[in-house]
Amino acid sequence: MKKVIIYGAGYGKVFFYEAERYGIIDIEAFTVDQAYMKNEKECGLPVVPFEEVKRIYPPSKYDMLVVCGYSVMRNRKIMYEKAKSKGYTLINYISPAAVVESGIKMGDNNIIMSNSVIGYGGLMGNGNIVCQNVYLGHEFYIGSHTIISAGCTLGGGSRISDLVFIGMGVTARSFLSYGEESLIGIGSNVLKDVEPFSTCYGNPAKAVGFHKETGVIIKER
């Protein structure tokens, strides 16, 4: 297997420590857009400008994994497309400490972190992150560039559109739809379908606002 370049050194660092414990991929370096260059090393590895990554680590010798967090969700898709356009193979990362039932189909650049349990018969597009300790029931559908945060419990048959963000510890009934670019707040209990572009939270979760122009933006304090 080729060595891997991680695109993104913010959430990329969180991913690095998650992956390093199990050693199933060999991470060579980080790359970030020149405008976001802060340090020349992260986690003991070189950080190179994305504008130069192809020259330093060519796609013929290296694969890539785009690891972008949730502060501006639309950036996840933008970075994925930029990495693709440079010709890299974008790998899937499934933690050896996750339980992923057979028959799950997925595109590329998906990350499934430790201790998550993913039910049988699911379908997943590209660029999704399933964080630690998630239960995702059988026969789910996930589009692309979504994040399911740590500790969520989502019933079987969930249908999650593109660029959805599901906060930590969300619990949700089976067979619900999550419209594109929706945001479900931390600790919510979802009992009904979630409207596209809505921010929902509470028990039961209700829409409290919409953000079609900006997409999901989350400011942690």
Ligand SMILES: CC(C)(COP(=O)(O)OP(=O)(O)OC[C@H]1O[C@@H](n2cnc3c(N)ncnc32)[C@H](O)[C@@H]1OP(=O)(O)O)[C@@H](O)C(=O)NCCC(=O)NCCS
């Ligand atoms: C939904 C969310 C984005 C709202 O953030 P925000 O716009 O900064 O909102 P605030 O914290 O200012 O809260 C505004 C009000 O909504 C309430 N509220 C916010 N999130 C809520 C939630 N998930 N459930 C219930 N009430 C919530 C607050 O209590 C507050 O109520 P008040 O005005 O009566 O005091 C945020 O609460 C959230 O869920 N972030 C995701 C965190 C997460 O899961 N991170 C992943 C880490 S891996």
